[in-house]
Amino acid sequence: MKIHLxxxxxxxxxxxxxxxxxxxxxxxxxTREGLPYAAVLVLAASPAELGFLTALAALPVLLVGLIAGVLVDRVKRRPVMIWCDIGRFLLVGSIPVAALFGLLTMWQLYVVALLVGVFTIFFEVASQSYLPSLVERENIVEGNSKLGASSSLAEIGGPPLAGVLVQTLTAPLAIAFDAISYLFSALGVGLIRKPETKSISAHHEFNFWREVREGLAIVLSNPYLRPLAINSAISNFFGSFIGTFYVYYAVNDLKLEPGILGFIIGLGGIGALLGTLLATPMLKRLGLGNSLLVALFLGKLVPFLIPLAGGSPWLVIVCMALPQLLGDATLMVFLIHSTSLCQSVVPDRLLGRANASMQFLIGAISPIGPLVAGFLGSWLGVRLTLLIALVGMLLGSLAVIFSPLRTLREFPALQQETSDDSHASYADN
Structure with missing residues (x-):
């Protein structure tokens, strides 16, 4: 029996x-699991040092997000991805090398966390901007679904694999596997044979701030992208409340054992993988607008079980497990469709800046969230703070409800630019 793909x-x-x-x-x-292990087990890092390490890893989106968009729109995207992978290989690979010679320090971990974050921002912006030129328009949703599946599978299997490697090889040596993985990524991108056609404005002299404003404008003025950015920014801000207190609440308030909690969190990866499989069928059956709304509301209503959890141990487990499974599934559907929508409506020459601007707008206020969460948690208690966070996330959905998104049946046609925006093209042979 033949299998036809x-x-x-x-x-x-x-x-x-x-x-x-x-x-x-x-x-x-x-590496995400191994860096904290290396800091704690090898360098005996303090809580303050761990907090600083985490903050540095999250900082690049604010530092270079908009810069990445401008540069990615001015160069070929595939070489950017390759060089970012090589840069991450060298940076991450420096950790096991330093550890072998007894030279590993917290300062090295700080530098690696920050610079790897920078390279990752450039890679993600380039990758999201490159996909539409690699696959046909009708395959964008499938492409984003498959790339999302990679992330979901890694979320399921990555942490257990990291734990085994750290336990058997030590954290720094386990991180060597991540360094090697970047070489595989660079090799995969480097072997692509399809020419990359890139358009650059023939009369567009480089002006950094003008191009940054142009990227922000394409998001803020677009009737489809603006509500997505507003919703995601509000959701990320209030979602950071949940990220701040989730483990604390589960262990201290609900008395869940670490092993059970780890299993519950692992269901999120399974849910996200399920979402990659549901994205295309939901789009075909419900249409784009309805699919976005269904995913949005299910993803924000199911988590209300978290602050309402109580009663028997089994009921507590169910209340914590369903948001991980169903919430992450619907979130993945929403992410796939919203990313595909951006790739569909933005002209190629602006796609890097549009993707970077979306990341910047969504992440700009997120670092404030944990500080607000800490204040509210101390004042009102953790359970009530979680409830406030979920209400805030739900209110963010109003931006999508009262927008043209809800009426879309399919992806809109790419808006053609005027003759003033004539482009010169070149191919990556």
């Missing part, structure tokens, strides 16, 4: 990209 399964260039990124995603999960 359709869609992007039969596109060798996309499969090279997908395979490399899947390996890289697993490696990144090892």
């Amino acid at each position: 359709g869609g992007l399964w039969r596109k060798p260039d996309f499969m090279k990209l997908w395979t490399g990124q899947m390996i890289s995603e697993f490696g990144s999960r090892i």
Whole structure:
């Protein structure tokens, strides 16, 4: 019996990209778990040092997010991805090398966390901007679904794999697997044979601030992208409340054992993987607007079970497990469709800046969230703070409800630019 694979399964260039990124995603999960292990087990880091390490890893989106968008729109995207992978290979690979010679310090971890974050921002902006030129328009949702599946599988298998490697090899040596994974990603992207056609404005002299404003404007003025950015920014802000107190609340208030809590959190990866499988069927059956709304509301209503959890131990487990499973599934559907929408409506020459502007607008106020959460948690208690966070996230949905998004049946046609925006093209042979 022959198995017939359709869609992007039969596109060798996309499969090279997908395979490399899947390996890289697993490696990144090892480093995400391994860096704190290295800091604590090898360098005896204090809580303050761990907090600083985490903050540095999150800082690049604010420092270079908009810069990445401008530069990615001025150069070929595939080489950017390759060089970012090589840069991350060298940075992450320096950790096991330093550890072998007894030279590892917290300062090195700080530098690696910050610079890897910078390279990751550039890679993600370039990757999201490159996908539409690699696959046909009708395959964008499938492409984003498959790339999302890579992340979901890594979320399921990465942390356990990291734990085993750290326990058997020590944290610094386990991180070596992540360094090698970036080489596989670079190899996958480098083997792509489809020429990359890139358009640059023929009369557009470089002006950094003008191009930053142009990228922000394409998001803030677009009737489809603006509500998505507003909703996601509000959701990220209030969602950081949940991230701040989730483990504390589960262990101290609900008395969940770490092993059970780890299993519950792992269901989030399974849910996200389920979401990658549901994205295309929901789009075909419900249409784009209804699919976005269903995913949005389910993803924000189910988590209300978290602050309402109580009663028997089994009921508590169910109340904490369903938001991980169903919430992450619907969130993945929403992310796939919203990312595909951005890639569909933004002209190629602006796509890097549009993706970077979305990341910047969504992440700009997120660092304030944990500070507000800490204040409210001390004043009102953790359970009530979680409830406030979920109400805030739900209110963010109003931006989508009262927007043209709800009426969309399919992805809008790409808006053609005027003759003033004539472009010169070149191909990456």
